[in-house]
Amino acid sequence: MTHEKIAPMKVLQEWSYVRSPIDRGYTRKALYVNVGKPDMQIREIPQETIDAFTGGRGFGLALLWNAVTEDTKWNDPENELVISGGPLCGITQYPGAGKCYTVFLSPLSEQTYDSNSGGYWGPLTKFSGFDAVEIAGKADRDVVLFVNGDEGKIQILESTLPESNAYTVTEALHDYLAADEGDKVNISVVSAGKAAETTLWGCLNMSFYDPRRKTARLKQAGRGGGGTVLRDKKIVALVVKYSSVKGTENNPVDLSTLQKVGVKLHKEIRDLDNVQCRMRKVGTPHLNEIMDEYHLLPTNNYKFGQNKKDIGKIDSYTYEKIFTQGLPDGCWYGCSLACAKAVDHYEIQTGPCKGRSVTVDGPEYETVASLGSNIGVYDPLWTVEANFYADHYGVDTISLGTGLAFVCECYELGYLDKAKTNGLDLSFGSKDDLMELIHRMAEGTDDFARAVGLGIKKMKKVFAERYGADGAVLEKIGMEAQGIETSEYVPKESVAQWGGYYLTLKGPQHDEAWLIFMDMVNKQLPTFEDKAEALHYFPNFRTWFSLVGLCKLPWNDIEPADNHVRYRPQDAARVPEHVQNYVDIFNAVTGKQIVKEDLITMAERVYNFQRLFQVRMKHGNAEHTIPARAMGPVFPDEWDARKEYYDDKLREAGIAPEGLSVEEKIEGLRGHRLEQWADLKDAVYKRRGWNKKGIPTEETLKKLGIAFPEAVAVAKKYCRPEDEF
């Protein structure tokens, strides 16, 4: 996309610093910038913090804990965006090692959120000398925060950018700060967009420059509203510059092992990707038709999981044709899984960018479903355009799509009409009007669009109070929990996945556990204890990635050829050889001597600390809830779409379906499943070392070595004797 060159930006504040070298993965320094005061400090990260929190999300939570009180709100100046990679972030020898994690108090859930992103921000800030960047305060005008790792300078610049939208900001800043075309790869920009100012769904776009396409690409820390926090601080962009990246910036102790393990995985990907997940060709949209086949593809606000008639219009082979093939689409150097697919030379059809030819990042599977099947749209180019504007406006595609799906169902139930939507027909599949709603949400002047952008949790209240919608129905069909919209898998038939989504630290995202196949298809988790064990292992194992700076996809979106013949199925699901790879590369960078069990212990410390943080922010009431739609049919048409299947499920629950109305069947199954939910919750809490209210006990904190006085104080304050198991 072409853009105007921006006027010179005035330096409002500038500090110099001496760049700390990286030793075995750590700089042991955090950059603190308060854009309001303004103030800059370089803070030591002591060994005890490294031991307890490892890095990445762990550092983010530890720093945020100290910055806020239990009464801090998301839009208080004390709230921070803490962005941190981790000790492995920035290595180039192993695929998926450019991730960073942003921790903040979320405007949606009003507790901590952590959101991960690719792009070059994480590695380049670390190479510039910082294991974490901590941003506090609120500026009095639009600013750009510039971390200049080349010159050892931190600057707060007065923005001269014409708008806050991501592609405009990103391209202008790559241009503004680069000496020439070749220099653009040394820059990464974090931006949000106009919708981050007008909705609570603001995402963070993190850039990397694609030298072949000669354009900036955007990856997202999409979820939780981090972009909304960025714009609330009046920050238009964070920028880092660090030149001449080499493959040994992390100063690993054992480069030979890093190379050996990395090349082994490159070869696996070369030989097997095309017969496994086809990530190099289509990225995560390889899932589209698989999810549809197993009734897992969200369709019309999760009412259904399948649309046999239309799936062919949005399957992976369709997207393969749309995505440019044959380019090294990694979002950090060395990622041969190359899932960062893009649509090139797409001509925008609507809105302020109409007529422009652009490169669109994605859509990924989640966006294919959220801004596709879940809102009844089976037009991939519409989804590409919606994806472009979501990124450009700085809004999370998942929350946007799940939110719009809720709106569409409310419209079809008659709770909304054109008078209330200011003229828009928002039935499922009404794609022109849905696109118009997205533009209105970004503009922020339309009262209905503003209400939608508050997220489903608040929409339920607004629709009931303002439009007289039936609140009880809205509670059943609104696919949110903890204020976060559910991501794009139909969880209703997998009891384990209820936990994977709704017994989570931060709400129903797919970051913690994806157990549907293990549970529902392969029947590997028959008892509640089996499910609880999986809901202990996988969330912790997946948390580990967020501590060290890695992407999860190269863990199990590629598997060794003999994975399923060497191991029993429950173990094969953990991909043991790749787990050992992670142990080996962690040791190779840090010089430590961990074994695979240590991965879980490292993660458990942070997992429990974050849970306690949520308890702290919720004053003891960090409740796990699940919407009715997430655990079974709500309306007769959902039952009737799989009548025989659900009748059988009712029989399994000990209820004879004969002679019952569909409504009675739905209630019968729901009653049974609520009992299962309660049993699951107890089993999981117990396995995690929590009490009946889901609070980590003092004993658990001690066992994990995180019994810090302030953490124990929270546990003591809210753990009551009657809630012990």
Added chain:
Amino acid sequence: MRWLKTYADRCIGCGKCAEVCSTTYFKENNGACSRIQVTDPGAVRTLSVCNQCGTCIAVCPTQAISRDKNGVVQIDKKKCTSCLMCVGFCPTGNMMAYAPKQSEPFKCIACGLCARSCPAQALELKND
């Protein structure tokens, strides 16, 4: 295109080619540093060296690999970030890496020193 043609049936396994290659570019006689690999598993001796096919060019994320005016595939170490995707994706296994010497990969650049040193005419520098 300049490239090194091999005649494994003529090879006598003396190792002179690997020695010349390794000592020329890494100043030591070390098989792991040689761009040409001679293996002798017993039945059939093999000579393995880059055939300049260029698969690595498209794989490289930093455009550090390109074909020079002679058609030889070359690595620009200044642009290389040592990710070794080229090593993993080389169809003949002839993109090399040896961490004790350098982080970047290395490969045959068809210099011809090995061919000149081969006493058995098992190597030939071609220009076709």
